[in-house]
Amino acid sequence: MNIHEYQAKEIFRAHGVPIPPGEVARTPEQAEEIAARYGKAVMVKAQVHAGGRGKAGGVKFCKTPAEAREKAAAILGMQIKGLTVEQVLVTEAADIASEAYVGIIVDRATKKPVFMVSAAGGIDIEEVAATTPEKILYVPVDVRYGLRSYQAMQMGFFLHEDVKRARAAARIMGQLYEAFMASGASLAEINPLVLTPEGELIAVDGKMVIDDNELDRRPEIEALRDDSSEEPSEVEARLANLTFIKLEGNVGCVVNGAGLAMATMDLVKYYGGEPANFLDIGGSSNPEKVVNALRIITSDPSVKAILFNIFGGITRTDDVANGIVTATKQNPLKVPIVIRLTGTNEEIAVKILEDNGFAAMTDMDAAVQKAVQLATTGGAR
Numbered sequence: 001m002n003i004h005e006y007q008a009k010e011i012f013r014a015h016g017v018p019i020p021p022g023e024v025a026r027t028p029e030q031a032e033e034i035a036a037r038y039g040k041a042v043m044v045k046a047q048v049h050a051g052g053r054g055k056a057g058g059v060k061f062c063k064t065p066a067e068a069r070e071k072a073a074a075i076l077g078m079q080i081k082g083l084t085v086e087q088v089l090v091t092e093a094a095d096i097a098s099e100a101y102v103g104i105i106v107d108r109a110t111k112k113p114v115f116m117v118s119a120a121g122g123i124d125i126e127e128v129a130a131t132t133p134e135k136i137l138y139v140p141v142d143v144r145y146g147l148r149s150y151q152a153m154q155m156g157f158f159l160h161e162d163v164k165r166a167r168a169a170a171r172i173m174g175q176l177y178e179a180f181m182a183s184g185a186s187l188a189e190i191n192p193l194v195l196t197p198e199g200e201l202i203a204v205d206g207k208m209v210i211d212d213n214e215l216d217r218r219p220e221i222e223a224l225r226d227d228s229s230e231e232p233s234e235v236e237a238r239l240a241n242l243t244f245i246k247l248e249g250n251v252g253c254v255v256n257g258a259g260l261a262m263a264t265m266d267l268v269k270y271y272g273g274e275p276a277n278f279l280d281i282g283g284s285s286n287p288e289k290v291v292n293a294l295r296i297i298t299s300d301p302s303v304k305a306i307l308f309n310i311f312g313g314i315t316r317t318d319d320v321a322n323g324i325v326t327a328t329k330q331n332p333l334k335v336p337i338v339i340r341l342t343g344t345n346e347e348i349a350v351k352i353l354e355d356n357g358f359a360a361m362t363d364m365d366a367a368v369q370k371a372v373q374l375a376t377t378g379g380a381r
């Protein structure tokens with residue numbers, strides 16, 4: 001789950017990270033009022049779940065409250081990477097002597113949280129990693145012991161020669177690590193961590209991604225969710241208890257089990273197609289889940305063919321067949337469908353499907369090939 005900059009900053013601040021004061025505005029007038037209260041230059045910053053807001057014109061420096069109102073009027077309603085800006089953060093502007101990057105991600109290879117720090121901050125860290133990898137220091141953390149002070153100091157000195165500044169940076173690393181661990185995050189990032197001309201370190205940007213599997217035991221983090229900033233089909237799927245991720249292709253996939261879903265997407269690509277989504281209807285699917293899955297998939301205009309791939313174990317294939325029949329009666333399909341199912345109650349499922357005018361296949365390769373071909377050429381059911 002993504003959260004907004006202002007929310008990530010509140011979490012960071014609660015763990016001691018120095019963050020300039022800021023408040024959220026939903027109208028230009030609110031932005032002006034906040035800026036007037038601070039009585040100094042402010043930044044007006046688009047709050048959307050996207051990086052690169054600065055480059056997109058969503059981060060503006062404002063000298064006066066009137067300017068804050070003008071800039072907020074321009075930024076509110078703006079589209080950044082397909083997302084509409086509905087709120088801005090109005091925050092005291094910092095003077096910048098230099099910008100560093102500090103981030104923590106969960107590294108699958110070492111199975112540890114890994115710090116990435118670089119004095120080349122402010123810009124895309126991906127670009128730094130690609131062109132000047134020696135400018136990034138990677139420090140894995142053993143979660144049994146937490147971030148050790150020598151590691152924090154090593155990172156502090158990587159960013160600043162001056163021992164006082166290195167110590168201040170090291171303290172911030174520790175605070176960021178605490179915020180990361182306490183929130184069930186998969187990513188926590190300060191870019192840039194700014195050095196002011198007075199020699200102070202402050203975080204002027206903050207980003208956090210929360211591991212969805214951590215949300216059940218962290219209602220206070222779940223409460224930070226902003227549906228309006230998420231892909232609508234993914235929101236709908238989450239509410240229907242489906243694991244769904246929208247992709248760019250045209251073969252809509254409905255599969256039971258994450259492993260089979262991955263294998264199905266691999267096979268779609270193997271036969272020259274592109275999956276339109278990852279969708280796992282789960283182990284104990286009832287017809288209702290299938291109805292929801294089909295509604296979500298068919299509402300995507302780029303889907304040119306639908307592929308069901310069901311391996312019946314706990315999942316009863318007759319439940320899935322009933323779901324397909326119910327869903328297509330409610331909303332007749334406009335694109336061809338290929339149904340492969342095998343396993344529990346297969347004979348009953350095939351009969352239900354055939355009685356309702358659907359063909360059923362049992363061979364996975366053949367079904368995937370057919371779906372890819374139909375998505376490419378079109379064709380009636």
Ligand code: GDP
Pocket residue numbers: 043045050051052053054055059061092093094095096099122123191192204205206
């Ligand atoms: P992003 O583009 O989405 O990463 O948004 P950031 O919050 O990182 O802002 C982008 C850039 O705007 C930063 O790298 C800074 O150069 C600049 N910026 C952000 N906050 C301030 C600030 O308080 N003062 C000044 N002078 N520049 C800032």
Ligand code: MN
Pocket residue numbers: 122191192205
């Ligand atoms: Mn940034």
